[in-house]
Amino acid sequence: xxxxxxxxxxxxxxxxxxxxxxxxxxxxxxxxxxxxxxxxxxxxxxxxxxxxxxxxxxxxxxxxxxxxxxxxxxxxxxxxxxxxxxxxxxxxxxxxxxxxxxxxxxxxxxxxxxxxxxxxxxxxxxxxxxxxxxxxxxxxxxxxxxxxxxxxxxxxxxxxxxxxxxxxxxxxxxxxxxxxxxxxxxxxxxxxxxxxxxxxxxxxxxxxxxxxxxxxxxxxxxxxxxxxxxxxxxxxxxxxxxxxxxxxxxxxxxxxxxxxxxxxxxxxxxxxxxxxxxxxxxxxxxxxxxxxxxxxxxxxxxxxxxxxxxxxxxxxxxxxxxxx
Numbered sequence: 001x002x003x004x005x006x007x008x009x010x011x012x013x014x015x016x017x018x019x020x021x022x023x024x025x026x027x028x029x030x031x032x033x034x035x036x037x038x039x040x041x042x043x044x045x046x047x048x049x050x051x052x053x054x055x056x057x058x059x060x061x062x063x064x065x066x067x068x069x070x071x072x073x074x075x076x077x078x079x080x081x082x083x084x085x086x087x088x089x090x091x092x093x094x095x096x097x098x099x100x101x102x103x104x105x106x107x108x109x110x111x112x113x114x115x116x117x118x119x120x121x122x123x124x125x126x127x128x129x130x131x132x133x134x135x136x137x138x139x140x141x142x143x144x145x146x147x148x149x150x151x152x153x154x155x156x157x158x159x160x161x162x163x164x165x166x167x168x169x170x171x172x173x174x175x176x177x178x179x180x181x182x183x184x185x186x187x188x189x190x191x192x193x194x195x196x197x198x199x200x201x202x203x204x205x206x207x208x209x210x211x212x213x214x215x216x217x218x219x220x221x222x223x224x225x226x227x228x229x230x231x232x233x234x235x236x237x238x239x240x241x242x243x244x245x246x247x248x249x250x251x252x253x254x255x256x257x258x259x260x261x262x263x264x265x266x267x268x269x270x271x272x273x274x275x276x277x278x279x280x281x282x283x284x285x286x287x288x289x290x291x292x293x294x295x296x297x298x299x300x301x302x303x304x305x306x307x308x309x310x311x312x313x314x315x316x317x318x319x320x321x322x323x324x
Contacts, residue, residue, distance in 0.1 A: 003024065004023065005306060006042055007025060007026070007028060008028055008034070008039070009031060011029075018303055022306075026045075040060070043057075045067075048309070049070075049072070050071075050302050050303065051072070051073050051074065057093075062085055069310075071094070072309075075289075086320060090322050097317055099294060100297070106164075107237065107288040108209070109165070111282060112233070113144055115205075115282045116142040116233050117142075118280075120281075145169045146170050147205060149171045150175065151174070152176055158207070166189060175199070201229075203229075204231065207237070212240075219243070220248070221247050225256055226251075228257050234260040236263065240266045240267065245266045246272055248260060262282070
């Protein structure tokens with residue numbers, strides 16, 4: 001008999017076909033929302049799962065899912081996983097690194113440009129029929145080329161953004177990371193390592209690409225925003241919770257910083273209501289990796305992670321080590 005797995009959210013039909021070749025699949029192509037209780041109940045009937053960042057696999061869930069053996073997250077981030085608890089319960093955790101690096105870096109840079117050049121503000125102005133004549137200062141924003149980009153979090157995506165900035169736009173790139181890059185990687189990105197304080201105080205544009213964890217919660221709060229230049233922009237393509245959204249809304253309203261671009265939010269899909277009232281913020285609904293080829297690659301890698309675990313005892317991109 002085939003092992004039973006559950007696919008928590010809709011995915012490409014051809015990926016479901018691949019999974020059904022190996023597993024007895026319960027799908028959710030109609031995208032029925034889960035409560036934590038209903039998700040736990042459904043998951044408890046399966047040995048494997050393909051999840052997204054909204055589907056929790058924590059100690060409480062694991063306690064009820066005694067048959068569970070492997071969970072594949074269709075994302076590079078995995079803050080919906082309690083990896084130590086999964087390891088303690090013998091559950092293989094996996095994610096989808098690498099396949100979304102370049103697309104996400106593209107989007108991060110696009111969000112930076114939209115924010116710096118006030119594209120959303122100006123489009124809303126035009127759509128409201130308020131454009132009646134040209135002015136020299138109409139939606140004049142910040143320079144991108146030749147300016148200083150500060151990147152917090154210099155993993156694969158951060159390095160992709162740094163390359164675009166340095167080689168494509170002649171930007172000076174500074175970065176802060178838990179560990180410094182090697183000499184060759186720094187040279188490739190034309191990036192200089194600095195302290196977090198120096199980065200915040202120096203950068204014209206601050207880009208957040210750090211993974212979420214309790215330690216990184218509110219990496220950017222009121223104190224950090226106060227260190228930034230009043231002309232600076234803040235871009236978050238990392239995870240909700242990295243930024244204190246309430247403090248950011250105040251900083252934007254009071255013009256403590258010039259603008260922000262956000263693809264992720266605390267408590268998403270809910271957005272802090274104060275962010276919806278300030279004009280100097282670009283808001284997108286967590287779509288940094290949303291190109292069709294990349295989302296297809298993510299779905300296929302998540303499927304590969306499950307197939308490889310149940311056929312060979314280890315996922316393609318494991319996050320922990322367990323005994324099959």
